[in-house]
Amino acid sequence: MTFKILADSASDLPLSYYEKHEVTLLPLKVNLDGKEYEDLKTIEPTTVYNAIRSGQVPKTSQVSPALFKDVFTALAQNNEKAVYIAFSSQLSGTYQTAVMISEQVKEEYPNFDFTIIDSKCASLGAGLVVQEAVKLRDQGKDVSEIIPRLKFLCEHMEHLFTVEDLEYLAKGGRVSKASAFLGGLLNIKPLLHVEDGKLVPLEKIRGKKKLLRRMIELIEERGEKLDQQVFAISHADDEATALEVKEMIVEKFHPQDVFISSIGASVGSHTGAGTIAIFFLNKVSE
Known part of the structure; x- marks a missing residue:
């Protein structure tokens, strides 16, 4: 193996x-009922969604600095090259x-060949x-050889998603309180995307x-060479809608593949149940 790949949950x-x-997993943390869990490892997404439905408010925290230190140091000691594709810094x-921990490790191991990419992406983006x-x-x-390609994909990754209630994102500071003023009023659904x-x-x-x-229309407007792409759909406890969206994408664009996965406990703590997100590229290559 030529190098190691790291990714967070x-x-x-x-x-x-x-x-x-x-792929080395770096789990974010989820705090629920006074207990701390490791996303993907010690808590299931459905546990979070059920907790939210019952009125609880899960909290999340970033990957532990101690875990970063242990993983990065082990790579440096073994003289292994590595790349970490990180959750959006925003x-x-x-x-x-x-970045801070890697700089500390590189002071001790100056030849450590390690790149951290700010994906500017979330979930399956x-x-x-x-x-x-x-x-x-x-x-x-x-x-x-691959760093330029990965950075290109991050730069051109489109996110289109909807949530049942913007209030969860507002509580976590992910969107403004003003933007969250929707609720379930008249069955109005918010459509969001990611900018920088x-x-x-x-x-x-x-x-x-x-x-x-409308999501399908926006894919057509924004995407390039859609029949050559692999799409991804993530969902928060709503596989039926994810499959419906997959069928619409396949019928309209005939992509190479459509990958579906559940939104994990850390991201799901902020989106709430019922979220559907679609990921694709607005530009396939230089």
């Missing part, structure tokens, strides 16, 4: 993916902490970049069917 890939493809302090890194690594590419790593409300649409059709 906010990339919303299944635990089995990390194990099968030898949504978590995880990236900044990783980052997950698709991790999958590309795995593919290129398995083709025998060196880490220095930040969550930004895009449109307000009445009715689920209209919302899903």
Whole structure:
């Protein structure tokens, strides 16, 4: 293996993916009922969604600095090259902490070949970049060869998503309180996207069917060479809608593949149940 790949749990890939493809998992933390859990490892997303439905408010925290220190030091001691694809710096302090710890480790091991990429992505937006890194690594590419490609994907990754209630994102500071003034009024659904790593409300649409059709329209407007792409859909305890959206995407764009995964406990603590997110590229290559 030419280099190691690291990813945090906010990339919303299944635990089995990390194990099968030898990707080092860096879990964010979820605090619920006075207990701290490791996302993906010691708490299931449905536990978070059920807690939210019952009125509880889970809290999240970034990847532990101690875990960063242990993982980075072990890589440096073994003289292993590595790349870490990190959760958007605009949504978590995880990236900044990783940079700080890596600089400390590099003081002790100045030859440590380690790159941290601020994905400016969330959920499977980052997950698709991790999958590309795995593919290129398995083709025998060196880490220095793939960094430009990974950064390109991060720059051109589109996020389109809807949540049942913007209040969860507002409570966590992910969108402004003013933007969250919607509630369930008249069945109006918020449509959001990501700009420079930040969550930004895009449109307000009445009715689920209209919302899903609008998402498909936006994919067509924003995407490039959609039949050559791998799409990703993440969902918060709503696999039925995720499958419906997949069917719409396949019928309209005939992509290479459509990958579906659950939104994990850390991201799901902020989105709440019922979230549907679609990820694709607005530009496929230079």
